[in-house]
Amino acid sequence: MAVTPADFDYISKIVREQCAIVLEKGKEYLVESRIMPLVHQEKLESIENLVKKIKQEPRGSLKDAVIEAMTTNETSFYRDIHPFETLKKEIFPELIEKRKAKRELNIWCGASSSGQEPYSLVMLLKNDFPQLNSWNLSFSASDISNQMLNRCKSGIYSQLEVNRGLPAPLMVKYFERIGTEWQVKEELRKMVQFRIINLSEAWPTMPQLDLVMMRNVLIYFDVEMKKNILGRVRKLLRPDGYLFLGAAETTLNLDENFERMPFKQSGCYRLKQG
Amino acid sequence: MRALVIDDSRAIRLILVQILKALKFEVIEAGHGLEALEKLKESGPLDLALVDWNMPEMNGYEFVCEVRKDDRYKDMKLMMVTTETEMAQVIKALEAGANEYVMKPFTKDMIVEKLTIMGIDVG
Numbered sequence: 001m002a003v004t005p006a007d008f009d010y011i012s013k014i015v016r017e018q019c020a021i022v023l024e025k026g027k028e029y030l031v032e033s034r035i036m037p038l039v040h041q042e043k044l045e046s047i048e049n050l051v052k053k054i055k056q057e058p059r060g061s062l063k064d065a066v067i068e069a070m071t072t073n074e075t076s077f078y079r080d081i082h083p084f085e086t087l088k089k090e091i092f093p094e095l096i097e098k099r100k101a102k103r104e105l106n107i108w109c110g111a112s113s114s115g116q117e118p119y120s121l122v123m124l125l126k127n128d129f130p131q132l133n134s135w136n137l138s139f140s141a142s143d144i145s146n147q148m149l150n151r152c153k154s155g156i157y158s159q160l161e162v163n164r165g166l167p168a169p170l171m172v173k174y175f176e177r178i179g180t181e182w183q184v185k186e187e188l189r190k191m192v193q194f195r196i197i198n199l200s201e202a203w204p205t206m207p208q209l210d211l212v213m214m215r216n217v218l219i220y221f222d223v224e225m226k227k228n229i230l231g232r233v234r235k236l237l238r239p240d241g242y243l244f245l246g247a248a249e250t251t252l253n254l255d256e257n258f259e260r261m262p263f264k265q266s267g268c269y270r271l272k273q274g
Numbered sequence: 275m276r277a278l279v280i281d282d283s284r285a286i287r288l289i290l291v292q293i294l295k296a297l298k299f300e301v302i303e304a305g306h307g308l309e310a311l312e313k314l315k316e317s318g319p320l321d322l323a324l325v326d327w328n329m330p331e332m333n334g335y336e337f338v339c340e341v342r343k344d345d346r347y348k349d350m351k352l353m354m355v356t357t358e359t360e361m362a363q364v365i366k367a368l369e370a371g372a373n374e375y376v377m378k379p380f381t382k383d384m385i386v387e388k389l390t391i392m393g394i395d396v397g
């Protein structure tokens with residue numbers, strides 16, 4: 001069912017206000033495919049009726065449901081693989097060497113979606129850097145979505161999800177089978193503090209960070225918000241820390257204080273040195 | 275690159291063969307483990323085998339055990355593609371020498387991701 005220009009504008013507006021995500025003209029199909037399931041679920045017959053209802057009850061839960069539906073949660077374990085190989089071969093060995101006196105490492109995943117990204121990292125740390133067991137590791141992961149936060153905390157994945165990108169040897173080592181699904185073992189789940197952070201609003205206080213994962217989320221923001229977020233990441237990052245962006249993202253023309261590291265397809269950046 | 279697709283279902287073989295051919299593999303097919311071992315003898319070591327578990331004559335698990343006994347095939351990557359989804363089965367296959375494991379149903383993306391994990395460069 002088609003969305004009228006007026007309803008499209010209205011939905012774009014609330015999505016933009018709530019989470020700074022930009023829906024340009026031409027993205028009508030996206031709105032239709034994401035919102036129609038909600039329309040059916042709410043027994044509202046059309047997007048028009050849904051918009052009417054939101055306008056009648058601007059503080060109702062329907063608005064949040066629209067935001068949830070419009071934010072893409074697409075993710076997978078070890079997504080794009082190269083960033084994780086770079087972390088394993090270059091970044092963690094370097095950081096561990098540099099931090100071995102204080103034995104402290106601070107990591108933040110800024111758009112964790114259903115949790116595959118933070119858990120991929122935790123598995124990598126456990127499996128390849130067991131010396132970190134005795135370190136003071138602060139690992140936080142956040143997302144704007146409450147639904148995603150709950151999924152992260154539960155650490156439960158469908159067969160379809162564990163089939164995607166998760167090496168079988170790690171699956172048998174770090175997951176338990178529950179019914180037809182798979183759950184990340186508790187010892188790994190408790191290594192990560194999950195919380196809600198809306199990147200386009202104020203962030204809670206965080207420690208100085210050694211590693212920031214901010215992958216496949218900047219693409220949704222307009223240029224100003226991208227600059228704003230990168231600027232705040234820059235202040236949180238230690239001078240020798242690293243930032244990872246998604247394959248389609250860059251700091252170029254947004255924040256000239258970053259430089260791209262020459263690792264194959266990794267989207268790895270650090271602050272310009274010197 | 276050359277691959278072996280072993281499954282007793284012709285339909286599944288067809289799908290897997292299509293996926294691999296699109297990735298520029300040369301593909302050999304077999305309907306069960308014994309036939310696969312025969313074909314392997316003719317072809318010599320390959321880069322990859324996708325292996326179903328439940329098949330007549332010789333099942334996929336037995337096939338993996340046989341291949342891993344032979345040093346000539348030590349670099350060959352073996353990936354189970356099966357409806358067996360119990361943790362114990364996954365562990366058993368890995369211990370026998372399978373490199374990866376995909377639970378049916380699968381998609382093309384899943385196969386590609388798993389090949390990448392095994393270090394097979396699919397471009």
Ligand SMILES: C[S@@+](CC[C@H](N)C(=O)[O-])C[C@H]1O[C@@H](n2cnc3c(N)ncnc32)[C@H](O)[C@@H]1O
Pocket residue numbers: 018019020021071072073074075076079110111112113114117142143144145148197198199200214215216217220246
């Ligand atoms: C495509 S997923 C990326 C997941 C993961 N980082 C990856 O690369 O696979 C994008 C995530 O960003 C979240 N998101 C969208 N807008 C956000 C905002 N303003 N603040 C925080 N998270 C946001 C969405 O909820 C979604 O889970």
